Amino acid sequence: MSKIRLGIVGYGNVGRGVECAIKQNDDMELVAIFTRRNIETIKTSTAGVKVYNIEEAENHIQNIDVMMLCGGSATDLMVQTPHFAALYNCIDSFDTHAKIPEYFTIVDEIAKKSNKISIISTGWDPGLFSLMRVLGMACLPKGCDYTFWGKGVSQGHSDAIRRITGVKYAVQYTIPVDSAVEEVRKGNNPILTTRQKHIRECFVVAEPNADLNLIEHTIKIMPNYFSDYDTIVHFISEEEFKNQHTKMPHGGFVFRTGTTGNDNKNQQRMEFSLQLDSNPEFTAGVMVAYARAAHHLYLKGEAGAKTVFDVPIGMLVTDSMTELRAKML
């Protein structure tokens, strides 16, 4: 059987993760990378793959089955996905939760016209964590769900610190509060404030002669980002930063706790967790699995925007349903 031919749009951390993930899937091949950067400067890790300017992406319709949109949600995807959904089956990891309904509507209309499939907001949250929240609600309707994130790097929070005067480098880790996780795990259904759920720990490299007290204060009172949290700020050397804080770990937990039975006294708990050395590479792995599903849905004649809620899990792997029933059920 011929391989599923993928293209990558946007060659940052997620794009490079997709490139790696494709190598782990024998039924797929990477045929092209599209970037806004100077293509002369790009070094890929895949032998023979061509790199093009993003403007040329529309000239490859005959050679690409699914386009992996690896840009950021804040600016790239709102523009890129509508453009590419008119030409290709697409996968993205759009993660601005509040804008998902609007984004879906736009992409759905375009993909239905082009008779292509776009699976939006894949990855792990939104994505796998969303699946787990719905599965929990389905199986334990009389219950509560809780999502904790971390320990992991939040790019948005790290960026916010870096914009403060006197900050040279910074990284922010979101850390679930252990005691809160334990209360949930015990089925106590605690009511948790923002502060009770997560800690924010920041590692900052300051410019020479910067006012450290002022930086720390500026971080801690920053609305939305830090003021509602217990925030810890460490000032460290550039060397320590480069040795210990340049990876992108992440993870988290989704809990559903509920009760069943005639007297609703039996406690039942579902727990899903991720512990990831590399957030972008795992996100990429999920995206690639959904690319397989997008290709199958397209071959079945379906069209329009989809989410993880629409796609049968058995469609994410190479095995047929017959093989899955025999081996995995």
Place this chain on the structure above:
Amino acid sequence: MSKIRLGIVGYGNVGRGVECAIKQNDDMELVAIFTRRNIETIKTSTAGVKVYNIEEAENHIQNIDVMMLCGGSATDLMVQTPHFAALYNCIDSFDTHAKIPEYFTIVDEIAKKSNKISIISTGWDPGLFSLMRVLGMACLPKGCDYTFWGKGVSQGHSDAIRRITGVKYAVQYTIPVDSAVEEVRKGNNPILTTRQKHIRECFVVAEPNADLNLIEHTIKIMPNYFSDYDTIVHFISEEEFKNQHTKMPHGGFVFRTGTTGNDNKNQQRMEFSLQLDSNPEFTAGVMVAYARAAHHLYLKGEAGAKTVFDVPIGMLVTDSMTELRAKML
């Protein structure tokens, strides 16, 4: 909107669990219970629900949207499901893993002829655990998966002990070996023998004057059930048994650990776990969620046998996909 009308075939632990689960779902109602027992002796917990002899089940086609088949896999379902799949949309929790392909083929042929849906082998293993194994394989193709069961009661093992001469009551708990779970959680991909994964702990009430040493020896050397495990046998009083060992807790873990990246050095871990006070009531909750999906698939004009691999997760709940995208993604 009218409610989904369910019937229950087999009124044991799972059947009673389904009855409770239906009460937690506002879009459903229980309309009839079918049993092989004397219907005069049956006390239901649902006001107004009718109890019938199982022979009458074929006379209710106009009143029941989905039939919940709550019999055991060993003898009941192999006979009942083909019979009912010819008449009704059906849900079962058939769990004889080795016979699933054959069972699926039989049910699929019948359900396609009757233009009904049968979702087989729902519950948590097979069922949710199967979903997690496939999801793990999809997202981390270069990895290993591990399933641990327990701590929980194994009915099959408890029954095996009860068949030994001199045993009055018995219950067997399957317990994951903590150190093995921890090795897996660390991503060490251990190669584990049967003995290294689970312990079997048995609580036995002996008949007066029974030979306790002989009972213990007979348990420990029993092939398939106990001889490959470290087995612990406790003899306890009837009073202790009735106070402490009549519940049906269960649970377990599904792990997928894998590596990603150019040098395959980044460790990634997915973990799903259940901790259940009542195994049959949770199984029932999963079955009822899939009953909703079966009804929707039937209304869409689909027919045949399905498994958890075929059903989109968003179809398991009352919320529309639009609502799910807004609230849960």
